[in-house]
Amino acid sequence: MEQYLEFTGIGKAYPGVQALRDISFxxxxxxxxxxxxxxxxxxxxxxxxxxxxxxxxxxxxIIDGRPQQFSAPYDAxxxxxxxxxxxxxxxxxxxxxxxxFLGEQPKTSLGTIDKKALRQSTQDIIDKFGLPIRPDELxxxxxxxxQQMVEIMKAYRRNSKIIAFDEPTAPLxxxxxxxxxxxxxxxxxxxxxxxxxxxxLSEIFRITDKIAVLKDGRFVKYLxxxxxxxxxxxxxxxxxxxxxxxxxLRRNDKLGDVLLEVCNLETEYLRDVSFTLRRGEVLGLAxxxxxxxxxxxxxxxxxxxxxxGEIRFEGEAIDFSEPKDAxxxxxxxCPEDRKDQGLVLWRxxxxxxxxPVLGRIRKGLFLDRAAEEHLAEEAIAKYAxxxxxxxxxxxxxxxxxxxxxxxxRWTNSKMTTKLLILDEPTKGxxxxxxxxxYQMICDFAGEGFGVIFISSELTEVINVSDRIIVMRxxxxxxxxxxxxxxxxxxxxxxxxx
Amino acid sequence: MEKQSYMRGVVRSPMFxxxxxxxxxxxxxxxASKGLFLKPKNLVNIxxxxxxxxxxxxxxxxxxxxxxxxxxxxxxxxxxxMLLAFLLQHxxxxxxxxxxxxxxxxxxGLFNSVLVNEINFQPFIATLASTSVFTGFVYVLANKKAxxxxxxxxxxxxxxxIINYIPVSAVMALLLMVVVGVILHKxxxxxxxxxxxxxxxxxxxxxxxxxxxxxxxxxxxGVFSSLAGIxxxxxxxxxxxxxxTNARFQGITAAVLGGISFGGGSGGMGGAFVGLxxxxxxxxxxxxxxxxxxxxxxxxxLLLLFALALDVFRTRRNAKA
Numbered sequence: 175m176e177q178y179l180e181f182t183g184i185g186k187a188y189p190g191v192q193a194l195r196d197i198s199f200x201x202x203x204x205x206x207x208x209x210x211x212x213x214x215x216x217x218x219x220x221x222x223x224x225x226x227x228x229x230x231x232x233x234x235x236i237i238d239g240r241p242q243q244f245s246a247p248y249d250a251x252x253x254x255x256x257x258x259x260x261x262x263x264x265x266x267x268x269x270x271x272x273x274x275f276l277g278e279q280p281k282t283s284l285g286t287i288d289k290k291a292l293r294q295s296t297q298d299i300i301d302k303f304g305l306p307i308r309p310d311e312l313x314x315x316x317x318x319x320x321q322q323m324v325e326i327m328k329a330y331r332r333n334s335k336i337i338a339f340d341e342p343t344a345p346l347x348x349x350x351x352x353x354x355x356x357x358x359x360x361x362x363x364x365x366x367x368x369x370x371x372x373x374x375l376s377e378i379f380r381i382t383d384k385i386a387v388l389k390d391g392r393f394v395k396y397l398x399x400x401x402x403x404x405x406x407x408x409x410x411x412x413x414x415x416x417x418x419x420x421x422x423l424r425r426n427d428k429l430g431d432v433l434l435e436v437c438n439l440e441t442e443y444l445r446d447v448s449f450t451l452r453r454g455e456v457l458g459l460a461x462x463x464x465x466x467x468x469x470x471x472x473x474x475x476x477x478x479x480x481x482x483g484e485i486r487f488e489g490e491a492i493d494f495s496e497p498k499d500a501x502x503x504x505x506x507x508c509p510e511d512r513k514d515q516g517l518v519l520w521r522x523x524x525x526x527x528x529x530p531v532l533g534r535i536r537k538g539l540f541l542d543r544a545a546e547e548h549l550a551e552e553a554i555a556k557y558a559x560x561x562x563x564x565x566x567x568x569x570x571x572x573x574x575x576x577x578x579x580x581x582x583r584w585t586n587s588k589m590t591t592k593l594l595i596l597d598e599p600t601k602g603x604x605x606x607x608x609x610x611x612y613q614m615i616c617d618f619a620g621e622g623f624g625v626i627f628i629s630s631e632l633t634e635v636i637n638v639s640d641r642i643i644v645m646r647x648x649x650x651x652x653x654x655x656x657x658x659x660x661x662x663x664x665x666x667x668x669x670x671x
Numbered sequence: 672m673e674k675q676s677y678m679r680g681v682v683r684s685p686m687f688x689x690x691x692x693x694x695x696x697x698x699x700x701x702x703a704s705k706g707l708f709l710k711p712k713n714l715v716n717i718x719x720x721x722x723x724x725x726x727x728x729x730x731x732x733x734x735x736x737x738x739x740x741x742x743x744x745x746x747x748x749x750x751x752x753m754l755l756a757f758l759l760q761h762x763x764x765x766x767x768x769x770x771x772x773x774x775x776x777x778x779x780g781l782f783n784s785v786l787v788n789e790i791n792f793q794p795f796i797a798t799l800a801s802t803s804v805f806t807g808f809v810y811v812l813a814n815k816k817a818x819x820x821x822x823x824x825x826x827x828x829x830x831x832x833i834i835n836y837i838p839v840s841a842v843m844a845l846l847l848m849v850v851v852g853v854i855l856h857k858x859x860x861x862x863x864x865x866x867x868x869x870x871x872x873x874x875x876x877x878x879x880x881x882x883x884x885x886x887x888x889x890x891x892x893g894v895f896s897s898l899a900g901i902x903x904x905x906x907x908x909x910x911x912x913x914x915x916t917n918a919r920f921q922g923i924t925a926a927v928l929g930g931i932s933f934g935g936g937s938g939g940m941g942g943a944f945v946g947l948x949x950x951x952x953x954x955x956x957x958x959x960x961x962x963x964x965x966x967x968x969x970x971x972x973l974l975l976l977f978a979l980a981l982d983v984f985r986t987r988r989n990a991k992a
Contacts (some may be wrong), residue, residue: 518869529877
């Protein structure tokens with residue numbers, strides 16, 4: 175029988191927004207279909223409807239010709255749908271095999287769990303995918319990438335006909351992405367239906383067959399991957415031609431004196447790391463996940479102890495005991511995980527922007543509300559943050575606007591920032607906003623900041639930075655200029671001994 | 672249009688539904704007690720009870736907004752009340768005995784803070800355990816008997832009246848509440864509490880030291896607990912073994928009813944005040960209508976559960992919105 179998944183006229187409204195409007199398209203077995211759109215286009219809502227998490231107001235889902243009514247995620251799973259979200263959904267304290275067979279472990283005749291059969295069946299699946307995971311390992315101990323693989327195996331074990339991925343590569347490094355794509359190709363060969371949500375256009379060309387483009391909750395275009403190009407996709411997504419992002423960046427070419435010197439730095443995670451950064455320079459840190467890039471930022475910021483070597487900032491050796499001291503000295507860190515470490519989601523834009531400068535906006539005993547509002551207005555204007563008010567709760571902003579709030583925090587006029595460390599600033603941000611962030615990075619350099627730009631996306635890190643430090647296993651394996659760097663050469667430095 | 676949506680906001684706000692609940696309680700208890708509930712003498716009783724709960728609520732609110740909790744407030748207050756009685760009995764001048772008793776509350780707070788910040792106990796567990804330590808000290812100090820208090824200054828604090836009807840303790844507690852409200856909303860210190868409660872990691876990376884803050888907040892909570900215990904001892908004219916031990920949940924109930932979530936980062940003194948009104952009206956009303964004290968305990972427990980359910984419900988609704 176023919177395998178297919180069809181959305182027919184799906185509509186969904188939330189208070190104040192029409193999230194989806196008359197979405198209809200179809201995806202066939204043995205195909206990988208990309209679901210593409212900017213943040214807020216409705217991709218997540220559509221996935222939630224597919225997973226039974228949310229019910230549509232109108233329209234429905236048809237699988238292999240049969241209309242489906244999902245009132246809870248359980249119904250969707252029964253109908254053969256597995257959705258693999260950005261947030262992992264494994265039980266960290268359980269083993270890989272228990273996770274894969276969660277709720278349906280093989281039983282012995284006594285009714286207890288048949289560990290032997292469980293281990294064997296799990297090993298069979300692991301072998302099928304050729305992964306170096308042991309069935310007895312605790313899921314929580316695995317790297318993010320392997321946790322994701324376990325989720326895929328879980329979907330496979332459930333015999334899901336339809337497997338949807340929500341930005342699966344966001345936390346992965348390029349080598350891990352290759353393994354993931356390999357798995358997806360296998361699923362496709364077996365005739366399963368794969369839905370793939372991602373912001374990364376290059377991946378969409380690598381892995382998908384068809385592309386459904388959403389914009390503002392509407393379905394705008396259905397394309398065959400082999401017969402389209404980036405320009406066409408971006409145009410469909412943003413409704414305008416953004417041209418060649420990197421070539422159009424207005425860069426800073428006036429380098430100042432040396433701002434930061436890292437000499438033979440050793441920490442628990444780093445070995446013999448050395449590099450320098452000048453004022454007005456954008457220094458990229460490239461490497462796989464776990465290469466030690468974030469750890470460099472942490473050491474500079476005073477979050478990890480320095481065990482050997484030294485860090486010199488404006489010519490003086492620094493070793494901060496807490497972030498507060500680093501901030502006082504003029505170092506700002508935009509952490510990797512916006513929601514977990516960057517923002518106080520339930521507080522307003524205003525409160526998030528003034529966090530590090532509360533001591534500088536006081537009037538006697540009290541906070542100077544007018545000064546505070548001024549700083550917030552300033553950031554909204556400078557970064558074109560889309561919001562009706564400075565008092566809007568940050569949680570209600572899109573990812574791109576949230577990132578701008580963080581940038582606004584560290585560059586507000588009460589700050590004395592000289593070194594700005596941006597750890598994965600474009601993660602989970604749509605293409606249009608990414609281009610804005612790149613320009614901001616160049617502008618920061620233009621204002622005389624030293625900028626450290628950490629990114630797992632090779633293309634952006636080698637095209638935005640003036641110089642690129644490549645890291646692997648806590649060591650520096652390369653130091654190249656933008657002109658010298660190619661994706662191949664940097665990847666080789668990041669991966670080989 | 673503007674006005675309409677503003678009104679709708681007011682009607683939908685949790686405070687509005689609480690005020691409705693309060694009004695309903697007042698009407699019901701007035702009717703059921705044949706007007707006794709609203710007699711001046713009873714209103715004084717309500718204010719007196721409110722004073723103690725208000726002090727406990729303020730202390731614990733600081734911690735709850737920062738995402739922590741203290742269950743030992745009752746035992747702390749009882750011990751401090753007992754210490755005050757003990758010191759006065761042994762001839763210590765009031766100008767020394769009073770500050771020392773308040774300071775003990777702060778020290779107890781710091782002790783809790785060490786358990787939470789240095790040994791990394793969950794606040795719930797740490798303060799549950801320390802409760803029984805402090806209660807033990809109460810027994811040791813009391814040596815099986817309540818200790819009488821005769822000092823007029825202390826008695827004025829507990830029993831004094833302004834223009835015959837307004838208890839000094841209630842005025843003190845409510846004035847402090849205004850001060851706490853201002854601290855929370857207008858100062859750097861207050862803002863830091865909300866930021867740490869909202870996201871401690873982000874706050875730390877923005878130069879706020881959550882650990883230092885937590886020490887301060889536990890100490891403040893301890894001092895407020897102590898003040899509550901001292902006020903009750905003064906009113907009863909003796910340091911008693913029961914003291915405010917059972918009132919600790921009242922402080923938490925009022926805070927949670929008023930919108931201070933266990934998750935931290937939200938709520939304030941305005942809501943806590945409304946929560947106090949509901950709680951005090953409810954507790955007093957049960958006595959006035961002559962409900963059996965055993966059933967009153969059951970009802971108080973149910974009110975706490977109701978407050979917790981409200982917290983869960985609000986959190987869930989926010990997560991969806």
